[in-house]
Amino acid sequence: AAGALLLPTDANFRARNPWYHHGLIPNTTGRSQWGIGDPYPVHVNSLGMIDREVREVPLESERRRVLLMGDSFTEGIGVPFEMSFAGLLAERLAPEIEVLNGAVMSFSPRLQRLRLEQLFE
Numbered sequence: 001a002a003g004a005l006l007l008p009t010d011a012n013f014r015a016r017n018p019w020y021h022h023g024l025i026p027n028t029t030g031r032s033q034w035g036i037g038d039p040y041p042v043h044v045n046s047l048g049m050i051d052r053e054v055r056e057v058p059l060e061s062e063r064r065r066v067l068l069m070g071d072s073f074t075e076g077i078g079v080p081f082e083m084s085f086a087g088l089l090a091e092r093l094a095p096e097i098e099v100l101n102g103a104v105m106s107f108s109p110r111l112q113r114l115r116l117e118q119l120f121e
Contacts (some may be wrong), residue, residue, distance in 0.1 A: 012028070012031075013025050013028040013029070013030035013032075013042055013044050019114060020111050020114035020115045020118060021111055022104065022111075023048055023104055023115065024044045024048045024049065024050065024104060025044060025048065026044060026045065026046050026047065026048040027044065027045070027046055027054050028043075028044045028054065029041065029042065029044070029054055030044075032077070034077050034078035035078070037078055040079060040080045041080055043081065045057045047100065047102075047119070049100055049101050049102050050075055050076060050081060050084075050086065050101045050103070051101065052081045052082065052087065052090070057100070061098060063095075063096065063098050064097045064098070065097065065098045065099070065100055066089070066093065066097055066098070066099050066100070067100045067102050067119075068086050068089075068099065068101050068102060068103055069102045069103055069107070069112045069116065070103035070107065070112070071104070071105060071106060071108075072103075072105040073085075073103075074086065074101065074103035075101065075103040075104055075105050076101070076103075077105055081101075084101070086101035086103070102115060102116075102119070
């Protein structure tokens with residue numbers, strides 16, 4: 001019963017991944033809810049990262065980039081992107097620096113490394 005209250009209900013934008021176990025489905029939008037909090041929108045960009053909107057992210061950019069890696073805390077579970085650490089940082093550093101949120105719920109350091117290898121390939 002406790003798990004049903006605490007686990008996010010957001011299977012519509014999450015998927016298993018053969019390379020790094022689990023991740024986010026690129027170019028999707030969904031809604032999630034953490035615990036008894038209000039549902040909030042979730043947008044996943046073309047790189048499979050939580051973002052302010054569904055958008056195409058080019059592999060190369062003229063701007064400098066910051067890539068955040070982590071687990072549910074960095075992903076921003078429970079709040080819309082704009083209220084997450086990544087969203088606040090993105091707002092603060094824009095437009096000179098682009099912030100990419102590569103964090104995924106339940107990612108361990110090993111899964112983060114595998115995700116980074118896949119991204120840089």
